[in-house]
Amino acid sequence: MKLLLLFFLSVSAVVKSQKCYDLKTVLKVEPSELYKPHLLASQNFGVNILESAKIFNHYIAKGKLVAVKKKSRGYRMQALEYSRPYLVKKARTTLERMASQFASKTKSFFVVSSVTRTLEDQCRLRKVNSNASLGISSHNYGAAFDISYVRFDNQLKVNTKLEKELEKVLLEFKNAGKIFYIKERQQSCYHITVRNY
Numbered sequence: 500m501k502l503l504l505l506f507f508l509s510v511s512a513v514v515k516s517q518k519c520y521d522l523k524t525v526l527k528v529e530p531s532e533l534y535k536p537h538l539l540a541s542q543n544f545g546v547n548i549l550e551s552a553k554i555f556n557h558y559i560a561k562g563k564l565v566a567v568k569k570k571s572r573g574y575r576m577q578a579l580e581y582s583r584p585y586l587v588k589k590a591r592t593t594l595e596r597m598a599s600q601f602a603s604k605t606k607s608f609f610v611v612s613s614v615t616r617t618l619e620d621q622c623r624l625r626k627v628n629s630n631a632s633l634g635i636s637s638h639n640y641g642a643a644f645d646i647s648y649v650r651f652d653n654q655l656k657v658n659t660k661l662e663k664e665l666e667k668v669l670l671e672f673k674n675a676g677k678i679f680y681i682k683e684r685q686q687s688c689y690h691i692t693v694r695n696y
């Protein structure tokens with residue numbers, strides 16, 4: 500009997516160490532009013548919540564998630580530690596168009612600091628950044644990316660002029676019904692969710 504109990508305890512310990520989140524708990528976290536439209540928009544692309552690398556790879560194989568280039572006209576991708584450079588097609592196109600428009604106006608580029616995260620990635624992130632959201636995020640559906648506002652042209656500093664130009668592009672895309680965006684001061688970035696327009 501004792502042995503049996505020991506067996507069950509060790510099995511449950513293994514299961515716990517493999518999963519650092521509980522999907523039911525994660526899904527129960529109520530998003531803020533500001534964040535709700537992002538979440539709903541990201542769930543409109545026919546991609547279920549990206550729990551694990553396995554599910555993520557399944558969507559790549561199906562062609563639902565596509566690779567995002569490390570650099571293109573108007574943007575550069577930061578080395579990503581807690582996210583993966585893949586998006587749904589429309590989000591990739593939108594990123595490229597916004598970047599190209601930004602480049603035409605400024606001759607500069609912005610830096611993409613985060614892309615798609617599985618729930619597993621989010622757990623790893625939470626271990627180093629306690630501000631990382633406990634609940635689900637539009638990054639978990641392949642429809643969101645972050646643009647840093649302190650790294651224009653790969654220079655780590657505040658650049659009010661370029662930030663204003665970026666805001667203009669974001670506002671134009673928002674007013675056209677293509678994106679939602681939030682300025683996230685803790686992470687010094689704009690969080691952008693692409694809508695299925």
Ligand SMILES: [Zn+2]
Nearest residue numbers: 644645690691
């Ligand atoms: Zn974000």
